[in-house]
Amino acid sequence: MLHADIKKIAALEMARCPNCSHAIDQMGNRTHCQKCSRQLTVLCISCQTNNSLLFLNCMKCDSDFRVVGVEYYSRQVAKLDFDLKEFYRLDQLYQRAIFLEKLWRFIVPTVLFLLGTPCWYFSNNLWGLLLPFDLAFIGYLAVRICGQKWATTKVEIPLEWAKQWKPISLAAKRQETKKDEMEKQLDYYLNELNRFRQKNY
CATH class of the missing domain: 1.10.287 (Helix Hairpins)
Structure with missing residues (x-):
């Protein structure tokens, strides 16, 4: 297997819902898991950016x-x-x-x-x-x-x-x-x- 293919599989494994392991569509901003509807990101009210649950501040406008x-x-x-x-x-x-x-x-x-x-x-x-x-x-x-x-x-x-x-x-x-x-x-x-x-x- 090529190194690029291994990287692709690893990336897909990372983009999974932590609740039901459903593969998350990475095209565009997805706030919920399409399968179990779990909230995966938090929307910033100031700039309407979806942020990871791990972030303290918004990755776009840096607000809490x-x-x-x-x-x-x-x-x-x-x-x-x-x-x-x-x-x-x-x-x-x-x-x-x-x-x-x-x-x-x-x-x-x-x-x-x-x-x-x-x-x-x-x-x-x-x-x-x-x-x-x-x-x-x-x-x-x-x-x-x-x-x-x-x-x-x-x-x-x-x-x-x-x-x-x-x-x-x-x-x-x-x-x-x-x-x-x-x-x-x-x-x-x-x-x-x-x-x-x-x-x-």
Whole structure:
């Protein structure tokens, strides 16, 4: 066997997954083993370079890529957490505003109807008999038209937000999904940082 062939075989033997011994494709950057999906390199957030697990600093930008990853994802998770807490607070106020509006739709027409019932005893014409129903209908229309504005003013949230609550809720759900992904990345970089420190310090 030629010396060059021996070198090739040795190089292939080195490029194997330490977990399942699967031969790793050396063409391009491969972060995971294609067979067992084990993480083989750590991505540098600063310059997007895949680095060996053995390296302390990034081979391209010389940053401590594990610490940079932890700091970056910690900031992202903290920001998303703050935004979501603010959304949950506003969501509680919005649900309260909806409850108040529904309550007023029932109470206002009922009260106006009861206030108009004495007309049944004192009126001799049809309009007097229909007055309680007219008052109840007017009260219902008033709440229907202005109820959301009154409710949002009562609970102190902007009316514009209440009118566009569905897109806001969808955006919050996307933020929740993004936060879960960021937390997974943060856990990964924390584990890599702890593993590296345990091995080398």
